[in-house]
Amino acid sequence: MKRRHRRAPKPATEPLPQPVLIERMADGGQGVTHLDGKLCFVAGALTGERVEAAWLNRHASYDEAITTAVLHASTERVTPPCAAYERCGGCVLQHQAPDAQARDKQAQLAEKLERLGNVAPDAWLAPVRGPAWHYRRRARLGVRHVPKKGGVLVGFRERRSSFLTDMTACPVLDARLSDLIAPLRTLIGSLSIAAQVPQLEVTATDDDVLLVMRHLAPLSDADRAALTAFAAE
CATH class of the missing domain: 2.40.50.1070 (OB fold (Dihydrolipoamide Acetyltransferase, E2P))
Known part of the structure; x- marks a missing residue:
């Protein structure tokens, strides 16, 4: 039987040529910015933050990067309660306050309704909320x-x-x-x-x-x- 090689964590490559300003949050929990007009998803960054980052992957229509330093932190940035958060792939937004996460998810839903369905709600009901921690069953x-x-x-x-x-x-x-x-x-x-x-x-x-x-x-x-x-x- 052929032995499978386990993949080590993919290291960040070269740094982006300049700090970037995060415009909004993507569905996957990354910050969204543009670098020389090209879309770039930045892991570990929040809306409104100015960060230094390094490339992880480059694609034809977008790039992926990871935050290496936060130059201007959002007021919504919090200290993750999990000691393994920086390494673990189980979740990606412990560094963002729970209320801000709910707001961003609503904004992402609204964008999809408008872009894909050409519809917009007359009003938004308050989000159904559960506990911020120990919710995954x-x-x-x-x-x-x-x-x-x-x-x-x-x-x-x-x-x-x-x-x-x-x-x-x-x-x-x-x-x-x-x-x-x-x-x-x-x-x-x-x-x-x-x-x-x-x-x-x-x-x-x-x-x-x-x-x-x-x-x-x-x-x-x-x-x-x-x-x-x-x-x-």
């Missing part, structure tokens, strides 16, 4: 046995990479799911097939937590006993 988490990291990693992939983020909790996941990350690392690391578990799917309902573990080799009797005991806790 379902996720697919990668699993990887990495002896250099001390055992098994469980989490989202790093940005622009197939590597897994070294994490023990997640402020976006339902608290019941977040609290399972560290115990799952220990549990899977104890299995005889720890290196043959590539993925977990976790779901939190109102009453239960559900877990589906994908494994590429048969479980031993001891593995089954360990999983049964974990489920009973």
Whole structure:
């Protein structure tokens, strides 16, 4: 079987020739600007900010870049609560205040209604809001046995990479799911097939937590006993 090479985080290349002013937010959470008339999406930047950035990818009709320094910060910029945020690819807007995120998403919806449907609402209702943190009730988490990291990693992939983020909790996941990350690392690391578990799917309902573990080799009797005991806790 051909061994797949894991892709390391893609490094930023050369810096943009000048600082840029972010005009608005794109659907994917990047800031939008223009450089010499060409559209450019800048990760890690917010509307109204003046930033220095470096190219990640160049395309025929647009470029992609990443913020390297914020010269003038938006008042909507906040400190991300997650220690892994700068590396983790699970979310992209923890550096923006939740109220501003809701406003920008409404603006993006309005733009699409007008551009694609040629319609505009007579009035906007107040957005339906949930909690700012621990709102995500379902996720697919990668699993990887990495002896250099001390055992098994469980989490989202790093940005622009197939590597897994070294994490023990997640402020976006339902608290019941977040609290399972560290115990799952220990549990899977104890299995005889720890290196043959590539993925977990976790779901939190109102009453239960559900877990589906994908494994590429048969479980031993001891593995089954360990999983049964974990489920009973």
